Amino acid sequence: MTAVLTVNPGSNSLQAVLVDAESEEVLARATDEAGLDDLLDRDLAAVGHRLVHGGSQVTKPTIVDDDVVKAVEAASSLAPLHVPVTVRLLAKLRERLPNVPHVVCPDTAFHRNLPSVAHTYALPAEWREKFGLRRYGFHGLSYAWAASQVQRPNILAAHLGGGCSACAIQDGRSIDTSMGFTPLDGVPMTKRSGSVDPGLLLWLLDQGLTVDEVRDGLYTRSGLLGLSGGISDDTRELVAAEDDQAAFALAVFAHRVRRELAALATNFDHIDALVFTGEIGWDQPEVREAVCVGLGVLGIHSGLAGNRDDDGPVSPPDADVPVFVVRPREDLQLCRETVRALA
Template sequence: MSHQRVLVVNAGSTSLKLSLVEADGTAEPVASLAAAPGDVEAVAHRVVHGGDRFRDPVVIDGEVERGLAALADLAPLHNRPALSAIESARRALPDVPHVAVFDTAFHATLPPEASTYALPRRFREELGIRRYGFHGLSVQWAAEQVPVPRLVVCHLGGGCSVTAVRNGRSVDTTMGFTPLEGVPMATRAGSVDPGALLHLLRTGALTADALDTALEHESGLVGLGGSDDPRT
């Protein structure tokens, strides 16, 4: 089916953006779901973490929503807002297909040396602990705009990542099992010595939930300078 007008829903860690994309690729912002035109033929939802299950775009139904909910803890700043947006959009536009597209999908081409952590094999095989990578939709778009054999893409926003692209395929990236790994971000710590975090837990300085809050919301630029604005 050829969709002439697609409403794109981008639920990020710090914003919710709606855009109407025409058949010729032009896009314009939409203020709210209520303001979306009645002739929308499909709704596309950006979802950050697809895990091992979701590597291609998928039409959203109840089973897909449950699968996304099961991944929420792996990207709590992203997947939960995305799920909320999906539920709202399906209620507002129940007669058109809703499709999820995944940031992790572009990084499915990561070679084993980039996707594998130096951890016991059972962690990978039984628990699925590996580098997934994120910002894939953004990186893929950038790579299409600059079609060169070797490219480094820096995504800078509320979350930040750096990806090496070779011949249009992701070959290495800074984010890992979750969007918390990598370079410091607006409020996220990025990579930290795991021993320091274990120390905080073992000494009772922080609970696991309090540590999660600190790493996700109180670190990065906020932790270093008191503001999440890189201009200050």
């Protein structure tokens, strides 16, 4: 096993990274399909595909065959911004590289052993059984990497990026998380709403909005974009805007992340670390500070340092609960899981 190509299609992006599986050195990278095409001419040992939602059938890193493709396709409606792109790229790359093993690595795998009290919805039993209704959880590749970099027993973690979530990690495994059946749940995101009263959604449908209109609003016009009145979905732009509506959007966002972290903390008898990761979590000290301002009740305090060049603490040395930042490296976690699936 030498070079592994990792393919990570996000809701608004594409990251393709060629990784030496032994040294975990990045050999090359691309951020669009033209660049990805160039990487296909390399000598590849395997291709690892990030799969945001594997549904009830693809629950761990899995070698791809036609049956696995059908299972992935069946999960498309559960993550409509992500899975259809993965399906398309899977077809393209399997055709271009028919003799190279392909592995799908679901983000849901990290959360597949959530305790039943954490993953079960208070819905009719016949619905849960017929439709496989449960809390799946997402951003698993990111959380698995973060947990490997901050090896503490009880970790509160926040992945803040285009998609945002929070997770309680105990001894390296997920025991509770903010996202549920789909990646729309939990805290507000850049364009996605996060949790909304289901009664509110039923009311909107009763007012004449169509299912497609509600879906579009929740997935593409909500979150920071909706809160800021359309100013921006980028936290950096909102911080720089010096606008009341932009400041309000950031305040709501921080409040919701803070509240979710506090709720997840009830899974522990003590907290050993708070970890920020994701593009925003890694690179936005203003957002980290705003989240921590109200967490003193958990022993987490504000007054954090700014950005650093490597992973590590941003809290004072004497902090009751240290706060860490971890650069998101889903590419390296994809490589690791691909290698394990093929072993």
